[in-house]
Amino acid sequence: RAVIGLLAPSFLAAKSKKSGVLYELGQMVFHGNFKDSFGHNRLFTWKRTLKLTGLKPLFGSGPDTFCTVFNERFGEESKTFFGGRNLDKAHNEYLQLLICSGITGLGAFLAFIGSLTASAFRRAADNPLLVCCGAAVIAYAVHAFFGYSLPINTPLMWVLLGLAGAAVRVEEKA
Secondary structure, rough: OOOHHHHHHHHHHOOOOOOOOHHHHHHHHHHHOOOOHHHHHHHHHHHHOOOOOOOOOOOOOOOHHHHHHHHHHHHHHHHHHHHOOOOOOOHHHHHHHHHHHHHHHHHHHHHHHHHHHHHHOOOOOOOHHHHHHHHHHHHHHHHHOOOOOOOOOOOHHHHHHHHHHHHHHHHHHH
């Protein structure tokens, strides 16, 4: 119902000549129009970042090198699009990891989070704390798709992962 409730107005908005989030969503879903400006210009960044994945696919370009790699290739286009500013983040933690750490780094990160979260939910009946930790990590993982690592919230995610890991380990020993 929620999906239909969102898509129906998007369909109608896509047929109009208006603007806004519903219009843009309708354009993407029903017409395949993915404008670079969608999502606070994130599509501009994501499309170009995906083009960089082939440069050093296995191990990436190195820690915190996204700014250098991106702006070497797309710096002038970025300055034009963003009014004189260059990008320093991919605004998607997974793409950022893919560029900086390669497939191995991204794969290891996803495997770690996925296996720990799955273990937490498998043992959730024994310890309700695991549901809370697992849900919080999933919420962070969804946020990470649209944002970037921040010093204010990333350490909290690692604390939650540590709590989940410790609780899973205690449950395994019991």
